[in-house]
Amino acid sequence: MKSGFKTVALLTDFGTKDHYIGVVKGRILKELNEGLFVNFIDITHDVSPHDVKQAALLLYFSYKYFPHGTIFLCIVDPGVGTERKAIIIKTSNYTFVGPDNGVFSLIYEEFSNFKAFEILPEKTFQPPFSTTFHGRDLFAPAIAFLLLEKNLLTFARPILKKSLIKINFPCPQKTSYGYILSVWYVDRFGNLITNFSQKLAKKPFKVIVNEKEISLVKSYGYAKKGEVVALFGSEGLLEIAVNQGSAYEILNIPEIKIVWL
Amino acid sequence: MKSGFKTVALLTDFGTKDHYIGVVKGRILKELNEGLFVNFIDITHDVSPHDVKQAALLLYFSYKYFPHGTIFLCIVDPGVGTERKAIIIKTSNYTFVGPDNGVFSLIYEEFSNFKAFEILPEKTFQPPFSTTFHGRDLFAPAIAFLLLEKNLLTFARPILKKSLIKINFPCPQKTSYGYILSVWYVDRFGNLITNFSQKLAKKPFKVIVNEKEISLVKSYGYAKKGEVVALFGSEGLLEIAVNQGSAYEILNIPEIKIVWL
C-alpha cells in the first residue's frame, strides 16, 4: 500500500463557478487508499474556454517551480469524447497528463528525452462513462493509478513522439530594423506578455508601441503611476505594462516593435 | 486523540473575493489537534447569491464522486441568524452539514435511510456569536466536532425527517407529443442542462429548440464549430450545447421540446 504526500497540480478551463474541478479532485481521492495524501495545487481553472494554446503557455510558465515528482493534470479539451488520445508524458522529474491536442507542446521542447504514453480507455475509463467529462471518468482514475504507482504499462501503452500533436509558438518576426512582436498572454493586471525573450536582446534596443517609444524599466515600481513601460517579466519575456494600471485597458493589443539602436 | 487524513468538501455562495471561505477553513483547523489533517476540496463558492436550489443541484451532481467518509459543508443561507435550523444529514457513506432550507432536497431522494439531526447552538455556537456568519461561528465548530468524531448526541439532537424543508425539482412536463423541458443549470461553457434524464428516453425522439430541430450528438466534438446540438451530459441529463461556443450566449434560455418520432 502506497503512503506519503504527493503533489498534483491542476490546469484547466473548467472555471470555478461549476462543480467540475471539485468533482475531479473528489474522484481522484476516491480511488486512493487512506495512507496516501494528495496536495492539490490549482495553477488556474480560468484558461479561456477551449484555448489550448493559452493552457500550453501557462503550463510552460509554471511547471519548473513545482517539486520533483509533481503530477500535472492539464485539461483544455474541446475534442473530449472524440477519437483524440488521452496521454501521459513522463520526463525525468515530472509527469504530465491530458488530452493529445498540443497542450504539452512547450514541454516537448523543454525535455529532449521525455517518454509518451497513450492512456488505455479500456483499463482506465470508469462509470458513468460520460462522453463529455473525461476529467472525471478517465483522467481522474489515471491520475489515481499514477499516485498509487501502478505499473504504467497496465493502463497505458508507449506511443511514438512524432505522432504527438504540436502547436506552433512563433518567434518574433525578424525585420531590417529589429523585430515585430506578438502578445502571447494578457494577465489579470493587464500586462501584455510578448514573445520577445531576454535571450534575443543581444544589443541595445528601443521599444516602440503604436509608433511611440516607451521606456524600458527594471520593475513596475520604477515607472510613474499610469506610465506605459516595457520590462522583462518573471519568465524573461518582454512585457508592456502600466504602473498601477492596466496596459490592456489602455492599449488593447497594440503594435509592438523592437528597434536596434 | 484522532489522527489521519479527512476530506471536507465545500459548497457555498460565499464567493472568492472576500475572506469568508478562508476564515471558515481556518476556524475548522483551529479546533483540531495536530495529528488530524484535513483536505479541503472546494466544489464551488460561486453559487448565485442566495440560490438554494442551484446549490442543491450542484451538490447532487457532485457528492457521489467523493470518497466515502467525506463531510460536505453546504452553506447558501439567506435565513442566517433567524430561527431556521442548522442540520446534519448522515447517510451510510457521507455526512452533510448546512442550513435546513432545502439545500439537501436531492440527497433526501437519493438515500432512503438517512438520519437527520439538528445542531444544538448552545453546544456549538462560539464567540464572537455573529448573527450573520454562522459558517464561521456555528458550522465550522460543528464540522470540527465531526472530524474529531465527538459523540454526535453531545452537540446535536435527532429530528424527524418529515420536518425537513424540501425544494421541489419538477420533472419535464408531459404533452401529447412528448415533453416540454426546463433548464436546471447553465454552466461556465454556456451549456444548458435540462431536467430530461436519459432514463426518460425510452423511444426515438427529436429535440426541438425554439421550434427548430437540432441534432443529438455523442459529444461536443462531434458537432461543427458553432453548431447548436443536444447531447446527454455527464450526469445523464440532456444538454443544449454549442461546440466551442456558448449555447447560453446564442439562445439565452430557449423553449426546448422532446418530440417522439
Added chain:
Amino acid sequence: MKSGFKTVALLTDFGTKDHYIGVVKGRILKELNEGLFVNFIDITHDVSPHDVKQAALLLYFSYKYFPHGTIFLCIVDPGVGTERKAIIIKTSNYTFVGPDNGVFSLIYEEFSNFKAFEILPEKTFQPPFSTTFHGRDLFAPAIAFLLLEKNLLTFARPILKKSLIKINFPCPQKTSYGYILSVWYVDRFGNLITNFSQKLAKKPFKVIVNEKEISLVKSYGYAKKGEVVALFGSEGLLEIAVNQGSAYEILNIPEIKIVWL
C-alpha cells in the same frame, strides 16, 4: 528534518486567472523535505489590484480565526522590485510575511509586543531573480525557511518597529449629533461594511442613509426581501445590507450617519 502539518494562509491581489499563486505554492513545496506537509488556505487572491488598504482590512478580518502557528503570506505589492523592504512580523501566535507597505498596519495595532524583521534578499532571493515576481523568487523561499524552522537570523535581521510603514484607518467622524461613517469594504453580497464598531454604540441611536432612517436588525433574514437595513456584521462593524439583494447596487456608496436618540 522537520515533519508534520503546517498551515499557510494566503492573501494576494494575484487573481486566479493566471498561474501566479499556483506557482508560489509550488515553489514553497519545492524547498521542503518530504515529511513536511503544508495545507494552503486561500483567504482571497481577488484583492483589488494594488489595493494595500483592502488587503490590510481583509487580513484583520481573518487572522484570528486561524490556528496558532499559522504563517500568513500577504502580497499586494505595487512596489515590487524597488527598494521597499520585505518583512516578517512575529507575534506570540502567528507569523506574517509580505512587503513593508502598510499591509500589516492593523496587525501592529492588535499586538503590542510583536517583533519585526527584514528579509535579507542576499540569503533568500533565488533564481531566476525576477524584479516583478518576488512572490515566487523571494517570499516563497522565505516561507519555506520558516516552515523548515531555520534560524530566522540566518535569513532576516531585526528592524525597528517605528521604521515600519503604516496606513491610517480613520475612525468615524464625530459630529454634534453623532457620527459620519465611512465604508471600509464592499463584500460580494453588496453589503457595505462601515468603520462604526459596536463598541462605539454606547447609547441608543438611529442610522440615516442618504437622509433617510433605516431599521437596525439582528440579521439579514429579519428584513423584508429587498429592504435596506443596518446591522452589526460578523466583525462587529455596522453594515448596510439588503435582504437577498445588494446594497451596493441600490445605493452605491451612500452618505451614512449615526444620530443619537
